[in-house]
Amino acid sequence: MSNVHGETCTVDNRVALTEVPIVVPPTDTLSQLEGGDVLVKSFTFAVGENEHTLISGGNGIGKTSLARVIAGLWPVWQGKLEVPESSDIFYLSQRAYLPIGSLRDQVIYPHSYAQMKAAGRTEAELMSILEKVHLLYLPGREGGFDTRKEWKDVLSGGEKQRICFARMFYHRPRFAVLDDCTNAVSSDVEDRMYESAIQAGITLLTITHRPSLLRHHVRQLIITGKETVGSQPQYNLTSLAQPATEHERQTLDAEIKQLRRTLEIEVPEWKTRLNQVNADLSGKRSM
Ligand SMILES: Nc1ncnc2c1ncn2[C@@H]1O[C@H](COP(=O)(O)OP(=O)(O)OP(=O)(O)O)[C@@H](O)[C@H]1O
Ligand SMILES: [Mg+2]
Known part of the structure; x- marks a missing residue:
């Protein structure tokens, strides 16, 4: 019998973990029932609407793993995870993913062009989204939205990350988990993208090593994980001065x-x- 005892509930207006451990899934079949390496024994925190939260901590401490648990990619072994329904929460990962397809497909992924049209979304709208991420020049340079290329080879690191950010503006989620997804973008453009995201009413859970991003958040969650001594909690949640x-x-x-x-x-x-x-x-x- 599996040791996965946690529950996941769909809620309206928050992302919340109650006594949820962060456990790396093991590779061998026997321990798959038990769970593998425990990164954080028990997490309890909630992010309500507009409670933009910056998540930091050393390399390998468990930040991306926490994002994977929130995304439902890793099991909730114990406790309770509350998340909005999938259309209301968006995930951008550390490595920009660019699907095979047209320039348009890069912005609207995972939507297809047919879904885009059925939803009444227009090319003019895509242009205004590209403006927000400072990529307005891209359709002109690449010969339009229909152009198909190996985008992962054509675009620079910062351009790839800005395209992924554009995707978030296209999908208009209520919450977004942004895992170190702007580290190749210059700070001034990154600031403007964050300002646009907040203006668009998206509540941000940002995983980053860049302290300059603190100014766009109202709280900071620092994960100390295995470095924690004794019985202290393995994370620390603090309020930041309100802008x-x-x-x-x-x-x-x-x-x-x-x-x-x-x-x-x-x-x-x-x-x-x-x-x-x-x-x-x-x-x-x-x-
Ligand atoms: N699929 C996996 N299988 C086994 N171990 C994993 C897996 N994914 C992550 N780990 C391990 O779990 C630990 C936490 O990884 P995680 O990616 O969450 O770190 P992080 O805090 O995001 O670090 P960084 O700042 O470098 O991105 C690391 O030791 C990593 O090697
Ligand atoms: Mg990571």
């Missing part, structure tokens, strides 16, 4: 303007007045 809202930014800008005005105009006026008063006083004293 300022538009209203807060405007209020601070107004305050800065007022302070500058005071420093540049009023303070020199006060100084002049002080000098006048001092001069008057010393004149009266010497009378």
Whole structure:
């Protein structure tokens, strides 16, 4: 009998693990019933809508493995996994996958062209998606969306990752698990892609080694895994400072303007007045 006792439930608005271990699937048949190497004994955390969470930790600690459990590729040995239905959650892996097919197929995968048309999606829409990932030049350079090539050989590392990001914009999921999938993209473009994703209402679970991405997230989950000493939890979830809202930014800008005005105009006026008063006083004293 198998030792897989966990359950997976489809929910509306969150990704949550309750006491779920991260276990590498073993290769031999006997231990397949028992599970293999335990990376994290028990994970409990939930990501609700807009709780963009950055997941970090050393190489080989279990970040991609956690993504595989959330994606249902690895078993939930114990506890409970709650995930939205598959059309509401999107996964981008560490290695960009480019299917055989046209340039259009790269953006709409796993949709076919027939599915794209049936869904009423247009080429103009694909262009605006490519603009978001700074690949607007690609259809022109490659001779249109129908062009078929060995895309994995034609596109640069950063272009491949941006195409995969475009795929996420095309599918418009409510949640996305992004596993180190922008490490070949320059930081400025990466920032703009993240801003667009958040604006599109996608809740992000980002696995990355880049601290610069922290600014797009509200929480950080650090996995310490096997490095953890004693009975400490093998991960740490912390809240990050919230980015300022538009209203807060405007209020601070107004305050800065007022302070500058005071420093540049009023303070020199006060100084002049002080000098006048001092001069008057010393004149009266010497009378
Ligand atoms: N299919 C597999 N079979 C056996 N071992 C695996 C398998 N997948 C991962 N592992 C092992 O599990 C451990 C965790 O791997 P994982 O890919 O989750 O690390 P990671 O935290 O994503 O690291 P990185 O930052 O390098 O991407 C590693 O020791 C890895 O070798
Ligand atoms: Mg990984």
